[in-house]
Amino acid sequence: xxxxxxxxxxxxxxxxxxRRYPVEKxxxxxxxxxxxxxxxxxxxxxxxxxxxxxxxxxxxxRDPKSWTLEPYRCIVCGHxxxxxxxxxxxxxxxxxxxxxV
Amino acid sequence: xPGSKSIIPFGPQHPVFPEPLQLRLVMEDEKVVEALPAxxxxxxxxxxxxxxxxxxxxxxxxxxxxxICSFMHALAYCQGIEELMAVTVPDRARYLRVIWSELxxxxxxxxxxxxxxxxxxxxxxxxxxxxxxxxxxDIMEATAGGRVIISxxxxxxxxxxxxxxxxxxxxxxxxxxxxELEIIRPVVFDDYSVKQRLVGVGRITQEQxxxxxxxxxxxxxxxxxxxxxxxxxxxxxxxxxxxVTETGGDAYARALVRxxxxxxSIDIVRQAVRDIPAGDIAAPAKGNxxxxxxxxxxxxxxxxxxxxxxxxxxHLERLRVRTPTFANMAPLxxxxxxxxxxxxxxxxxxxxxxxxxxER
Amino acid sequence: MGSIDAIExxxxxxxxxxxxxxxxxxxxxxxxxxxxxxxxxxxxxxxxDYELFNLRLYLKKGEELPSISSIFFAALLAENEIxxxxxxxxxxxxxxxxxxxxLTEDAPAAxxxxxxxKSIDIRLQGAPEEEGK
Numbered sequence: 001x002x003x004x005x006x007x008x009x010x011x012x013x014x015x016x017x018x019r020r021y022p023v024e025k026x027x028x029x030x031x032x033x034x035x036x037x038x039x040x041x042x043x044x045x046x047x048x049x050x051x052x053x054x055x056x057x058x059x060x061x062r063d064p065k066s067w068t069l070e071p072y073r074c075i076v077c078g079h080x081x082x083x084x085x086x087x088x089x090x091x092x093x094x095x096x097x098x099x100x101v
Numbered sequence: 102x103p104g105s106k107s108i109i110p111f112g113p114q115h116p117v118f119p120e121p122l123q124l125r126l127v128m129e130d131e132k133v134v135e136a137l138p139a140x141x142x143x144x145x146x147x148x149x150x151x152x153x154x155x156x157x158x159x160x161x162x163x164x165x166x167x168x169i170c171s172f173m174h175a176l177a178y179c180q181g182i183e184e185l186m187a188v189t190v191p192d193r194a195r196y197l198r199v200i201w202s203e204l205x206x207x208x209x210x211x212x213x214x215x216x217x218x219x220x221x222x223x224x225x226x227x228x229x230x231x232x233x234x235x236x237x238x239d240i241m242e243a244t245a246g247g248r249v250i251i252s253x254x255x256x257x258x259x260x261x262x263x264x265x266x267x268x269x270x271x272x273x274x275x276x277x278x279x280x281e282l283e284i285i286r287p288v289v290f291d292d293y294s295v296k297q298r299l300v301g302v303g304r305i306t307q308e309q310x311x312x313x314x315x316x317x318x319x320x321x322x323x324x325x326x327x328x329x330x331x332x333x334x335x336x337x338x339x340x341x342x343x344x345v346t347e348t349g350g351d352a353y354a355r356a357l358v359r360x361x362x363x364x365x366s367i368d369i370v371r372q373a374v375r376d377i378p379a380g381d382i383a384a385p386a387k388g389n390x391x392x393x394x395x396x397x398x399x400x401x402x403x404x405x406x407x408x409x410x411x412x413x414x415x416h417l418e419r420l421r422v423r424t425p426t427f428a429n430m431a432p433l434x435x436x437x438x439x440x441x442x443x444x445x446x447x448x449x450x451x452x453x454x455x456x457x458x459x460e461r
Numbered sequence: 462m463g464s465i466d467a468i469e470x471x472x473x474x475x476x477x478x479x480x481x482x483x484x485x486x487x488x489x490x491x492x493x494x495x496x497x498x499x500x501x502x503x504x505x506x507x508x509x510d511y512e513l514f515n516l517r518l519y520l521k522k523g524e525e526l527p528s529i530s531s532i533f534f535a536a537l538l539a540e541n542e543i544x545x546x547x548x549x550x551x552x553x554x555x556x557x558x559x560x561x562x563x564l565t566e567d568a569p570a571a572x573x574x575x576x577x578x579k580s581i582d583i584r585l586q587g588a589p590e591e592e593g594k
Contacts, residue, residue, distance in 0.1 A: 004225050007284050017232065029239075031261070033246040054158040077161045077252050082260070091246070137556070141563040149573055314489045314535035332511050392464050395506070395513060406506070408493045423491035423539075431535035460563060 035096030049080035120456035136437040181396035194258030209401035258383030299353035303448035317403025322354035329399035352451035424458035467515035
């Protein structure tokens with residue numbers, strides 16, 4: 001038990017190792033897979049992302065033009081962003097807010 | 102006068118087990134006479150689902166079998182499919198895969214150390230080792246995009262590259278971790294109270310371990326020098342690994358093996374970062390998998406076996422996964438008889454159980 | 462095109478072959494079962510010095526499989542799993558869970574077999590669970 005005593009006393013007198021959220025927000029890493037974002041201006045509604053999604057979270061139709069993502073099914077893998085031919089899907093590093101906002 | 106027999110159901114909800122596992126213990130006073138496991142609380146039918154999805158989507162399915170060894174599940178699957186489709190993985194991708202695999206091994210052993218300490222009431226060691234683990238989670242998020250499920254292995258290589266500054270970040274994380282391990286190591290190896298709880302607990306002999314099919318650190322702690330990394334898959338052809346063995350066969354020996362493996366992983370990461378060649382990170386893969394193959398990888402808990410059968414279409418005919426905890430359940434049943442009730446959590450946690458892997 | 466080396470055996474010499482492997486010092490790795498229509502393709506995998514040795518057995522539907530748990534105790538977990546998921550009757554198990562190793566009472570019988578096509582579709586927004594065939 002004496003072996004960890006030095007470390008324990010050091011922890012008591014040093015500053016806290018946790019961040020004071022929500023006063024200080026965490027800046028996500030650049031390549032982080034936070035949530036899926038789509039740019040409607042470049043999308044052609046081909047439906048490739050919906051076919052490739054492993055979790056069946058995307059529904060795309062050409063007529064009428066619609067693109068829906070079910071946020072509770074999405075596993076944030078980024079496969080849709082890799083396979084989109086027009087590169088209109090990107091991964092935003094910030095963690096997605098509840099309800100898919 | 103014989104003691105009174107009673108049956109205690111240990112689990113499935115128990116504060117010391119991280120995952121649901123029920124052990125029906127037949128007790129005589131305070132000693133365990135017999136143990137019967139009951140699993141099936143987290144069976145998700147992953148093998149059946151793998152037949153319904155395309156073989157490229159299966160990577161995301163397979164890495165979610167377990168959160169701790171997730172990259173190595175994807176690695177074993179991709180290696181099997183690459184062998185079926187005759188794809189050669191480029192050198193840089195092989196080294197990147199080894200770096201991520203060894204980071205997974207480090208964070209898995211740190212998680213295990215915390216849980217083992219928690220099982221005999223040593224909360225400080227639990228908090229300290231999980232705090233050290235946070236640094237590895239951060240570097241995995243910086244390099245791969247996720248803290249736990251990193252989704253970077255694809256058929257033919259890896260999805261992402263690690264830039265030179267991030268490689269320097271990996272080295273810094275590993276150096277900091279080595280300093281923190283120097284504080285933790287004497288606690289596990291030399292501390293009087295820790296040794297009282299671990300030495301002689303859950304002992305099996307080398308013959309028993311071989312007969313019951315033990316894999317991973319459970320077998321290595323009995324003196325069986327078996328480490329699948331020595332066969333040279335991925336970049337282990339160039340990076341030599343020798344198995345870390347002990348001869349005690351009890352929980353203390355398993356703890357020693359895992360802490361020494363952490364130091365070994367740190368050396369492997371340093372060597373991989375130093376020797377990584379430049380080049381492509383993925384080779385194109387054409388066609389569909391056809392035929393059957395068995396692919397094996399050394400996970401933190403032992404050897405995982407993947408049997409993949411493809412029939413030439415986008416859907417696989419059969420995917421079978423034998424995880425290391427499934428193989429270590431039989432030695433667990435041999436360790437429990439004769440121990441006291443208070444040592445049952447220590448013994449169960451010393452084999453490093455991952456019940457979500459066992460049941461898929 | 463990949464393939465694995467496997468020696469074909471039949472129900473008669475199964476126990477004899479497995480005892481032979483046990484005497485030669487092989488370690489039991491696992492068992493694999495695939496439903497191929499009118500029967501099952503069962504593979505036994507053994508390992509020695511990192512080399513795999515496989516035995517292949519073709520079992521017709523309805524035939525009983527003798528257990529090898531008297532030779533390799535560790536095999537009983539894989540055999541109980543095959544009994545649950547494929548519905549294959551296995552006799553002489555060292556510990557028999559009676560079909561409840563992995564599945565519960567209200568699970569579909571033999572879910573990994575080709576005959577089972579039950580699917581559960583879960584819809585969001587409070588809609589009731591639908592079970593479709």
